[in-house]
Amino acid sequence: MPKVSSVVVPYATYLRVYEPLAAFPEPERSHWARYARRPDRPSYQDELRRSLADLLPTPPVPVPVHESPDAFVADVDGVVRVCPWRTRLRGWQALGELAEELPAVVQDAVLPPVVRRQAAQDYERWLAGNPDARPWIRTATWQVPLNWFVLVSDEEREYVKGTGDSGDETPALRYRTPMVQARRRVARALRTLKETVDEGPLIDGLVDVGRWLEEFHPRSLVELDYGGLVHVLPAGELEGDHSAADVAEGIEALRRGDGAAAGEAYARLVERWRSVRDRRSAN
16 A cells, blocks of 8 residues: 655554454454455554545545545454554544634634534434444544553553664554453552542543443453654653553552552653643644
């Protein structure tokens, strides 16, 4: 498959679920089995570039006309798992969240109201026939939501420093964990948080992501990927980023009743991610 562009698209991070082929009914299962054998599968950057290219025409195309036939593939311990892109579904859902992200005047400049209304109507019609639809991928910009780190452990952290502009290997930071582990961590963290802190965004977000995980096959693989954010953070900051360890340490401190240790772990997280938000403001 030809590359859409050589330009790297940064800023987005991802939480993905890879399901085993057995989780899919036929004929979709056979489709993904064939797809997994392809040597020319596109990357997450290809998906982003295509989405950005759709915003260039007049009027822009905020949501693809057809659903993507692509997926990410993970072959771990001889088990092939796939994570369908479902770009169209995610595009509709992102449009629904746009009002919370941007002022109305900015929304109108990027996507005219008539375009947004038509997309919303298309989504309503599609959803009527697909009420149980859910994405395999969650996306965040300029951050990794703290509740995502609850799902993984520092021992599952995979960091690739990269080889610079002249090398072939790009920087990467991700975590992968079995679905059963992710669900167990969510349950334990929720139990501790509900017993020790007031209701708030962290608990609400964790409840939401926990419900999402329950939609998938128990032998799935969960991946937290820093995605394009690695291209705007200095290598030293990436190498020293152990946010999953800080989140786990904070929750364990709360469980022990050690408020001081919990506060220290939280302070490290706030300082680290404040620097990321500062770069967002600078751009």
